[in-house]
Amino acid sequence: MAANQTFEDDIVKKLIRESVEAKKFAYCPYSKFPVGAALLTDTGTIITGCNVENACYNLGICAERNAMAKAVSEGHTRIKAIAIASNLDKEFITPCGGCRQFMREFGVNWMVYMTRTDGMYMAMTVDQLLPKSFGPDDVKK
Ligand SMILES: O=c1ccn([C@H]2C[C@H](O)[C@@H](CO)O2)c(=O)[nH]1
Ligand SMILES: [Zn+2]
Numbered sequence: 001m002a003a004n005q006t007f008e009d010d011i012v013k014k015l016i017r018e019s020v021e022a023k024k025f026a027y028c029p030y031s032k033f034p035v036g037a038a039l040l041t042d043t044g045t046i047i048t049g050c051n052v053e054n055a056c057y058n059l060g061i062c063a064e065r066n067a068m069a070k071a072v073s074e075g076h077t078r079i080k081a082i083a084i085a086s087n088l089d090k091e092f093i094t095p096c097g098g099c100r101q102f103m104r105e106f107g108v109n110w111m112v113y114m115t116r117t118d119g120m121y122m123a124m125t126v127d128q129l130l131p132k133s134f135g136p137d138d139v140k141k
Contacts, residue, residue, distance in 0.1 A: 007040075007081060007111065012123075015040055015083035016115055022048035022063065023085045029053060035063035035093065036085045039071055042078035047071045064099040068106070079103075081111040089117040100130040108133065 015038045023036030028051055035051045049067025053060035061069075064084060071079060082103070086093035092114040095103070103112070108127035115121045127133070 011040065012081075012083070012113055012121070015046065015081060015113060016085065016119065016121060018046050018048055019063075019083040019085035019115065022050050022067075023087075024050075026050040026063065027052045028060075030055075030057060030060075034087060037063040037067040037082055039067050039082040040080045041071060041076040042080055043076070045074075045076060047074065047076065062096060062099050064095050065102050068099075068102055077106055079106045079110055081113065083113040083115060083121070085115050085117075087117060092116055092120075092122040095129065097130075100126070101133070104130050104133045104135050108135070 018038035019036045022038055023034045026034030026036060028034050030053050038046055038048045040046055047067055047070050049063045049070055051060065051063045052066060064082060067082065084093050084095060094114050095112065103126045110126055112124050112126060112129060113121045
């Protein structure tokens, strides 16, 4: 897979649609900020996630990390792209720093599609979102 690879429009649109669907399951009674994510694996499988909060606030998990953990737990570590949806209408939803590091674990050259409610999106690679990152190869040195 080449760096900065862009996907066909219909695949991106499907991922975005799935992320919007996943947002409906968001459990966010504290922030009332629902987020959905949908990721694409190398086998063409789409795996979704939503944010899941907790009365012990700091235990909440983001939609992106939830989707990635679901993917790994279902045998997928080759992730090609992820779409993220929230209810922000004037800005694109961007992943938090923790999720950027979690993404980086699975490579730096895959796509992150950050959406707005009008369906517009901003596309960046993991490397662009988290430059000069620390990753698996650095631990092995
Ligand atoms: O990219 C993001 C940003 C925020 N959240 C969640 C975390 C928390 O549940 C709520 C408010 O930050 O939104 C995500 O899931 N993904
Ligand atoms: Zn996050």
